[in-house]
Amino acid sequence: MDRLNAETIKRLALEVGFHVCGITLPATAAQAGARIDEWAAQGKHGNMSYLEDFARRSEQFWSEFPEAKSVIVLGLNYYSNSSTGSVNNGGLTSPTDLGSAALKGRVARYAWGKDYHWVIKEKLEILKKQLTAHAGKPVRFHSAIDTKPLAERDLAEKAGLGFIGKQTQLLSLQYGPWLFLSELVTDLDLEPDMAFEGSCGTCQLCIDVCPTEAIEEDKALDARKCIAYLTIENKEAIPSEFRDKIGHWVFGCDDCLNICPFTNGQQETDCRELTAAEGFGPHLNLENIFDLASQGVYEKQFKGTAILRARHKQLLRNACVVLGNSNDRSAIPVLKKALKHGSKLVREHAEWALQKLGG
Ligand code: B12
Ligand code: SF4
Ligand code: SF4
Numbered sequence: 131m132d133r134l135n136a137e138t139i140k141r142l143a144l145e146v147g148f149h150v151c152g153i154t155l156p157a158t159a160a161q162a163g164a165r166i167d168e169w170a171a172q173g174k175h176g177n178m179s180y181l182e183d184f185a186r187r188s189e190q191f192w193s194e195f196p197e198a199k200s201v202i203v204l205g206l207n208y209y210s211n212s213s214t215g216s217v218n219n220g221g222l223t224s225p226t227d228l229g230s231a232a233l234k235g236r237v238a239r240y241a242w243g244k245d246y247h248w249v250i251k252e253k254l255e256i257l258k259k260q261l262t263a264h265a266g267k268p269v270r271f272h273s274a275i276d277t278k279p280l281a282e283r284d285l286a287e288k289a290g291l292g293f294i295g296k297q298t299q300l301l302s303l304q305y306g307p308w309l310f311l312s313e314l315v316t317d318l319d320l321e322p323d324m325a326f327e328g329s330c331g332t333c334q335l336c337i338d339v340c341p342t343e344a345i346e347e348d349k350a351l352d353a354r355k356c357i358a359y360l361t362i363e364n365k366e367a368i369p370s371e372f373r374d375k376i377g378h379w380v381f382g383c384d385d386c387l388n389i390c391p392f393t394n395g396q397q398e399t400d401c402r403e404l405t406a407a408e409g410f411g412p413h414l415n416l417e418n419i420f421d422l423a424s425q426g427v428y429e430k431q432f433k434g435t436a437i438l439r440a441r442h443k444q445l446l447r448n449a450c451v452v453l454g455n456s457n458d459r460s461a462i463p464v465l466k467k468a469l470k471h472g473s474k475l476v477r478e479h480a481e482w483a484l485q486k487l488g489g
Contacts, residue, residue, distance in 0.1 A: 134265040136321045142264070143204055146257045147401060149305060150205040152289030152323040156198045156315065159288075162281035163188045169350065176354040178363055180277075187279040195272055200320040203282075203289035204257075205302065205309035206250060208240060209396045210405040233461050234413040235380025235452040238358065239308070239387075241436040243409040248434070249401065250275050250312045258314065265318065275312040282311040293328030297336035297386035298351045301328070306392035308399075336386035341375040345386065357383035361448045362440050367475060373451050373482065380414055380448045381437060409435050416449040417464050443473040450476065454483025462487055 136153050143151035163185025175181040192198065240246065254273045262269050274280050283300040287293055291309070292302035299307040337345045344355035353359045357379050360368050368376070387393060402408060410432070422428045428442035437445070450468060453461040465487070468480035 134261060134318060134320075136323075138264060139202060139261060139320065142260045143202070143257060146253050146260065147206070148204040148253060148257075149207040149399075150291050150302060150309065152203050152286070152291045153320050154201050154203060154285055154289040154325075155322050156192060156201060158325075159201060159280055159285055160188060160192060162284045163279075166281060174350070174352045174354060176359055176364060177366070178353065178359075184279055191279050195270070195315060195317075197270060197317040198272070198315050200316055200318055200322070201285055201289070202314040202316060202320075203286050203291060204250075204254075204312050204314070205286065205291050205300075205305065206246070206253070206312070206401060206404075207305045207308055207397065207399045208243075208246065208310055208401070208404045209305065209308035209393075210239065210242060210399055211396075212398075212406055233416045233453060233456060233458065233464070234378075235416050235449060236378045237380060237410065237412055237414060237437070238382025238384045239412070240310070241381055241409070242406045242411050243402075243404040244434050245436045245438070246310050246404060247275055247436075249403045250310060254312060254314060261314075261316075261318070270317045272315040273312070274315065275310075278313075280313060282313065285313060286311050288325045290323035290326045293326050294349055295336070295390065295392070296330050296334060296349055297340075297345055297390065298349050299387060299390075301330075301390070301392045303328075303392075304397075306394075306396055307387045307390055308393070308396060333391065335389045335391070339385050339389045341377060341383075341385060342372055357385075361444075365441075365444065367478060368447065368451060370482070374455060376448075376451050377455055378452055380416065380452045381440065381445065410437065414449075416453055416461075419445060419449050420464055420468060443471075443475050446471065446473070446476045447479045450479035450483045454479075454486040457487075459487055 140151045166184040170182050258271050283294050286300045292300045295301040300309060301307055302309050342355040342357060344352050346352060357376055360372055361379060361381055406412060422431060422442060425442045429438060432438050450465065453465055465480045465484050468476055471477055
């Protein structure tokens with residue numbers, strides 16, 4: 131075992147601002163591939179081609195780092211309930227108190243503040259430096275958040291952070307489903323934690339609440355039906371059978387997280403960057419999104435936030451669907467304007483929305 135032990139690492143991780151930390155072995159990470167390949171072979175990944183060929187890519191990842199001995203798994207609480215977005219957002223935020231007068235769309239909590247990738251990357255860099263200083267020898271690290279062929283929820287379960295619930299999120303006893311996950315793969319030889327054993331029991335609130343019936347048996351999700359996929363990862367038209375079901379969600383969806391009993395009594399995050407105070411918050415003013423003249427202006431406006439995962443025309447596509455579902459005829463003028471938009475994708479969704487509103 132290395133001089134730097136697991137206990138010190140966990141203390142340092144909390145000091146850097148992570149909320150939970152656990153350790154598992156590379157061998158456990160390699161087991162995820164077959165299940166993910168089977169899932170993708172059924173087409174359930176939609177157009178997310180980066181999830182294809184997972185087992186082979188995972189094998190390659192580990193073969194490029196043969197000295198890897200441990201995986202440090204980190205969780206960052208992003209739960210926040212404060213609804214006000216930053217003031218310098220060009221009127222794009224629509225706070226909840228505007229009531230029904232505002233044509234607004236809901237944004238999933240993970241995108242209320244700054245882009246979590248950058249917030250976490252910064253913390254991982256600080257942690258790496260601290261760990262190297264304490265190890266008293268050169269240490270190799272490979273940091274991962276989202277993009278590496280690692281099943282992060284699976285790793286977190288094995289590192290003892292919580293268990294995977296029926297809605298497929300990692301559920302922590304302390305932070306519910308509201309932890310962002312990231313990892314440091316390292317050549318440090320560390321004592322692994324025990325895997326967490328937990329279960330949802332007979333609860334199936336998430337399955338019942340999901341508007342699109344995306345949650346399947348055995349902790350699996352058909353991503354093609356998930357509103358998070360349809361509004362963010364999907365670059366094409368939203369299939370008509372899902373448009374009504376999207377309701378007011380303009381970017382992502384939290385229905386299966388909000389309903390989860392593990393959300394009760396959630397603790398607000400102390401990481402201010404992830405809250406509405408440093409981003410656009412829980413609602414976007416949809417009329418104003420149509421006023422952004424180009425993809426360039428849109429990028430400038432939403433710089434530093436996870437909203438940019440969708441291109442401007444995708445967000446406008448989503449906005450049309452939400453306006454169509456609003457049952458509010460004051461949306462008609464903006465939708466009529468959208469009929470003249472340069473993108474066929476936007477025009478087609480505006481047409482659908484106008485038909486729905488009888489305009
Ligand atoms: C692609 C992706 C999506 C896709 C697909 C989601 C999905 N459920 O697979 C879409 C776009 C739909 C999505 C949505 C969301 N996502 Co996402 N997503 C990812 C990403 C990049 C890859 C996930 C993946 O590989 N999926 C493929 C499936 C098949 O893999 P898997 O479910 O992990 O499968 C393993 C385990 O579930 C386990 N397992 C589960 N059940 C069982 C049962 C048995 C019997 C066995 C043996 C194993 C097993 O085995 C599998 C293989 O190891 C991860 C980051 C990462 N690299 O992990 C983030 C991630 C999962 N997403 C995250 C978040 C926050 C979200 C959203 C909440 C965002 C939002 N509000 O809109 C939603 C939640 C929707 C939901 N109900 O899951 C977080 C989850 C954090 C947490 N606490 O769990 C992650 C980890 C990102 C991060 N770095 O924090 N996401
Ligand atoms: S995020 Fe929304 S659409 Fe996706 S599984 Fe959960 S409830 Fe269903
Ligand atoms: S809502 Fe119930 S079934 Fe779904 S993940 Fe939470 S505890 Fe499990």
